[in-house]
Amino acid sequence: xxxxxxxxxxxxxxxxxxxxxxxxxxxxxxxxxxxxxxxxxxxxxxxxxxxxxxxxxxxxxxxxxxxxxxxxxxxxxxxxxxxxxxxxxxxxxxxxxxxxxxxxxxxxxxxxxxxxxxxxxxxxxxxxxxxxxxxxxxxxxxxxxxxxxxxxxxxxxxxxxxxxxxxxxxxxxxxxxxxxxxxxxxxxxxxxxxxxxxxx
Amino acid sequence: xxxxxxxxxxxxxxxxxxxxxxxxxxxxxxxxxxxxxxxxxxxxxxxxxxxxxxxxxxxxxxxxxxxxxxxxxxxxxxxxxxxxxxxxxxxxxxxxxxxxxxxxxxxxxxxxxxxxxxxxxxxxxxxxxxxxxxxxxxxxxxxxxxxxxxxxxxxxxxxxxxxxxxxxxxxxxxxxxxxxxxxxxxxxxxxxxxxxxxxxxxxxxxxxxxxxxxxxxxxxxxxxxxxxxxxxxxxxxxxxxxxxxxxxxxxxxxxxxxxxxxxxxxxxxxxxxxxxxxxxxxxxxxxxxxxxxxxxxxxxxxxxxxxxxxxxxxxxxxxxxxxxxxxxxxxxxxxxxxxxxxxxxxxxxxxxxxxxxxxxxxxxxxxxxxxxxxxxxxxxxxxxxxxxxxxxxxxxxxxxxxxxxxxxxxxxxxxxxxxxxxxxxxxxxxxxxxxxxxxxxxxxxxxxxxxxxxxxxxxxxxxxxxxxxxxxxxxxxxxxxxxxxxxxxxxxxxxxxxxxxxxxxxxxxxxxxxxxxxxxxxxxxxxxxxxxxxxxxxxxxxxxxxxxxxxxxxxxxxxxxxxxxxxxxxxxxxxxxxxxxxxxxxxxxxxxxxxxxxxxxxxxxxxxxxxxxxxxxxxxxxxxx
Ligand code: SF4
Ligand code: SF4
Numbered sequence: 046x047x048x049x050x051x052x053x054x055x056x057x058x059x060x061x062x063x064x065x066x067x068x069x070x071x072x073x074x075x076x077x078x079x080x081x082x083x084x085x086x087x088x089x090x091x092x093x094x095x096x097x098x099x100x101x102x103x104x105x106x107x108x109x110x111x112x113x114x115x116x117x118x119x120x121x122x123x124x125x126x127x128x129x130x131x132x133x134x135x136x137x138x139x140x141x142x143x144x145x146x147x148x149x150x151x152x153x154x155x156x157x158x159x160x161x162x163x164x165x166x167x168x169x170x171x172x173x174x175x176x177x178x179x180x181x182x183x184x185x186x187x188x189x190x191x192x193x194x195x196x197x198x199x200x201x202x203x204x205x206x207x208x209x210x211x212x213x214x215x216x217x218x219x220x221x222x223x224x225x226x227x228x229x230x231x232x233x234x235x236x237x238x239x240x241x242x243x244x245x
Numbered sequence: 246x247x248x249x250x251x252x253x254x255x256x257x258x259x260x261x262x263x264x265x266x267x268x269x270x271x272x273x274x275x276x277x278x279x280x281x282x283x284x285x286x287x288x289x290x291x292x293x294x295x296x297x298x299x300x301x302x303x304x305x306x307x308x309x310x311x312x313x314x315x316x317x318x319x320x321x322x323x324x325x326x327x328x329x330x331x332x333x334x335x336x337x338x339x340x341x342x343x344x345x346x347x348x349x350x351x352x353x354x355x356x357x358x359x360x361x362x363x364x365x366x367x368x369x370x371x372x373x374x375x376x377x378x379x380x381x382x383x384x385x386x387x388x389x390x391x392x393x394x395x396x397x398x399x400x401x402x403x404x405x406x407x408x409x410x411x412x413x414x415x416x417x418x419x420x421x422x423x424x425x426x427x428x429x430x431x432x433x434x435x436x437x438x439x440x441x442x443x444x445x446x447x448x449x450x451x452x453x454x455x456x457x458x459x460x461x462x463x464x465x466x467x468x469x470x471x472x473x474x475x476x477x478x479x480x481x482x483x484x485x486x487x488x489x490x491x492x493x494x495x496x497x498x499x500x501x502x503x504x505x506x507x508x509x510x511x512x513x514x515x516x517x518x519x520x521x522x523x524x525x526x527x528x529x530x531x532x533x534x535x536x537x538x539x540x541x542x543x544x545x546x547x548x549x550x551x552x553x554x555x556x557x558x559x560x561x562x563x564x565x566x567x568x569x570x571x572x573x574x575x576x577x578x579x580x581x582x583x584x585x586x587x588x589x590x591x592x593x594x595x596x597x598x599x600x601x602x603x604x605x606x607x608x609x610x611x612x613x614x615x616x617x618x619x620x621x622x623x624x625x626x627x628x629x630x631x632x633x634x635x636x637x638x639x640x641x642x643x644x645x646x647x648x649x650x651x652x653x654x655x656x657x658x659x660x661x662x663x664x665x666x667x668x669x670x671x672x673x674x675x676x677x678x679x680x681x682x683x684x685x686x687x688x689x690x691x692x693x694x695x696x697x698x699x700x701x702x703x704x705x706x707x708x709x710x711x712x713x714x715x716x717x718x719x720x721x722x723x724x725x726x727x728x729x730x731x732x733x734x735x736x737x738x739x740x741x742x743x744x745x746x747x748x749x750x751x752x753x754x755x756x757x758x759x760x761x762x763x764x765x766x767x768x769x770x771x772x773x774x775x776x777x778x779x780x781x782x783x784x785x786x787x788x789x790x791x792x793x794x795x796x797x798x799x800x801x802x803x804x805x806x807x808x809x810x811x812x813x814x815x816x817x818x819x820x821x822x823x824x825x826x827x828x829x830x831x832x833x834x835x836x837x838x839x840x841x842x843x844x845x846x847x848x849x850x851x852x853x854x855x856x857x858x859x860x861x862x863x864x865x866x867x868x869x870x
Contacts, residue, residue: 055613057618057845065261065426068261068426069261072259072261072428077427077428078261078426078427078428079392079425079426079427080425080426080427081421081424081425081426082263082424082425082426083368083420083424084286084287084368084369084424085368085369085615086369086615086650086652086653086725087615087616087617087618087650087653088618088650088724088725088727088795089616089618089619089795089830090613090615090616090617090618090619090830091613091614091615091616092613101508102505103500103501103502103504103505103508104421104425104498104501104502104504104505104582104583105421105425105426105501106421106501106502106505106582106583108505108509108582108583108584108587108601109584109601109602110600110601110602110603111601121610121611121613122613124607124608124609124610125609125610125613127603127605127607128602129602130602130603131601131602131603132603134603142835143830143842143845144833144834144835145611145612145613145614145616145830146616146657146658146824146828146829146830147611147612147613147614147657148611148833148834149821149824149825149828149832149833149834150657150658150824150825150828152821152824152825152834153611153834154834154835154836154837155833155835156610164607165607168603168605168607169603169605177844186844
């Protein structure tokens with residue numbers, strides 16, 4: 046068994062934490078897990094991505110086309126990573142736009158988001174999610190990553206279930222923060238598959 | 246994971262660790278008593294962890310002024326009888342190479358391991374030098390782990406080798422090992438209290454020609470004795486897959502990518518996986534070659550294992566076919582992903598690769614290069630410098646930059662960075678430009694970099710009477726590597742109080758007469774200071790002092806003083822200056838208007854000043870959170 050997940054976004058959005066959350070849950074389940082963390086030059090605001098590999102992988106780099114899922118915290122970052130994914134890759138994308146400064150410098154605006162999604166949908170299975178709205182609803186923008194992990198769980202693309210993630214959250218958070226993250230997870234799970242989700 | 250978890254003294258548990266965290270744990274298990282470093286990616290997290298746990302672990306730890314000093318402190322500890330560990334990024338070893346080279350001659354008393362974190366593909370570096378060469382150059386053993394588990398376990402073995410022959414050992418990781426996470430099985434923490442006492446040992450450590458002469462021979466003898474140790478080391482192992490027909494020799498991160506390909510393609514392979522690579526395990530490799538008619542060497546960067554393998558084949562007259570970089574199959578540049586390894590193997594073994602990726606034509610989105618954070622004081626400084634240069638109508642300005650977050654000033658919209666060559670070089674190169682040209686020169690240097698290697702260059706510039714403006718970007722931390730303390734701060738790595746070193750006093754003592762202190766968040770006074778500095782004939786310094794935005798964030802959030810700014814659309818004159826020329830990532834153009842993203846805005850208030858927004862349309866948002 047091998048399950049490969051590329052998580053990508055903008056530095057400061059909690060991309061790496063999303064990777065460790067999934068990894069923690071997988072390890073607790075007895076899955077061999079490797080993850081790569083590449084820190085570029087910028088502390089915040091640059092493109093970041095994390096590869097998470099569950100199962101019988103050795104190295105932390107997902108071979109081209111082998112990703113089962115691409116979880117993008119930002120639409121442009123989803124596009125940027127399309128060259129790494131394959132036909133089977135499921136793409137989950139947060140629709141919040143974070144325009145890079147290279148646009149403003151040229152007095153340009155962010156490309157039309159609906160068009161971006163349509164282009165992607167022509168070739169891939171994509172799940173656009175207003176993760177920002179759901180995170181704010183859960184109580185904190187910073188819970189964006191947990192919302193997106195929730196979405197990924199609900200698609201069934203990860204070999205993990207809700208309880209695995211809840212346990213991983215419990216090892217990390219308590220009190221009010223735990224409540225916010227639990228809510229974010231639930232909202233993420235319901236975002237694309239309406240109704241009740243089985244927990245085991 | 247909380248870093249305190251690394252202190253547990255249980256052996257039957259696994260933690261999900263970054264390579265660098267595993268190395269920090271390895272230091273505890275090896276019984277390291279003294280550890281030193283200068284932060285540098287990809288080695289930085291080792292120091293972050295050790296600074297957090299060293300006191301509880303009873304270990305001495307410091308962020309030293311630079312790598313050379315770090316090395317000297319660790320070396321002195323090792324010759325006083327304490328197991329010592331010094332770690333740095335690959336280019337840091339260049340700085341430390343002077344004492345490193347000679348330490349091999351004198352030898353040490355307790356173990357000394359020197360970690361170099363190399364950066365194939367240059368994710369955060371200026372070059373991708375292969376520091377395994379330092380092993381051969383200095384005549385010291387080299388150990389290369391492939392993953393976090395090995396990183397921890399091999400570090401302990403590196404100390405054993407070091408003490409076996411009383412020789413420093415080079416411990417070489419790469420970005421993909423240091424920044425790979427996996428579950429790591431812990432071993433027992435070594436708690437031995439060494440009595441440390443320095444004995445001169447009849448001048449053994451005096452590297453005067455008289456003793457160095459004899460020390461060289463002793464060093465060569467030590468390395469000779471370590472050769473059979475390397476042959477038998479369990480860091481060098483053989484793995485067999487399928488019929489095991491093709492022989493592979495590999496090390497480090499390249500092993501991981503090779504294994505992924507062997508797995509994916511179900512290759513019949515025998516893999517000689519080397520972890521103790523210098524002295525080269527000649528007999529082991531010779532025996533391995535004799536059993537395989539085809540040998541493929543998979544290693545990143547320079548053909549070091551390959552050259553030695555070919556030497557062994559030549560000396561021992563083994564006629565296996567050998568494939569690697571020297572015959573053009575593998576690249577000498579950049580890291581090896583499973584895809585690059587597969588591609589080279591397809592040429593050697595003659596198989597076809599089916600394209601895995603979707604290959605969908607979608608336009609590449611606008612670039613998102615690394616940027617200064619929202620609220621970063623450097624943005625304000627660069628903005629002010631650009632304005633001052635324009636106001637004074639200076640032409641052909643040379644921007645001599647340096648290593649730190651402010652190196653990002655080289656990107657648009659500021660374009661204030663013409664060269665960066667090494668730590669502290671902004672001032673040294675500025676001296677050279679001042680004597681070689683008559684162009685205006687502005688050097689940018691951060692606080693940590695100033696302490697690291699800027700001071701000798703400043704002495705040089707003042708002594709020789711050059712003309713330049715030096716802007717010290719003092720953000721009160723070593724920001725780019727994750728905010729480690731430096732000598733300009735009143736705290737040590739451990740959190741204890743320390744003597745704060747004043748950059749201004751150093752500059753005055755050196756003889757710099759024109760110094761202004763400015764707060765970059767106050768654009769008016771920053772502009773004034775920079776303009777005055779640019780007009781001065783001689784070495785002038787502007788110290789632009791304001792803490793790194795991330796540090797400030799943490800404080801503001803704690804004190805619940807967090808504010809954000811927004812744009813009053815009525816007042817906004819749509820001049821676009823804020824997005825075009827100031828370019829804080831929180832500000833963008835949307836639906837024809839300027840908007841500030843409240844989740845990104847840091848509340849620094851610089852964009853609200855008239856120099857950025859002439860219409861005074863940016864103001865504090867009342868939705869303070
Ligand atoms: S980490 Fe600090 S110094 Fe570096 S870009 Fe961000 S705010 Fe500026
Ligand atoms: S106040 Fe202005 S410059 Fe400062 S972080 Fe917010 S938007 Fe950026």
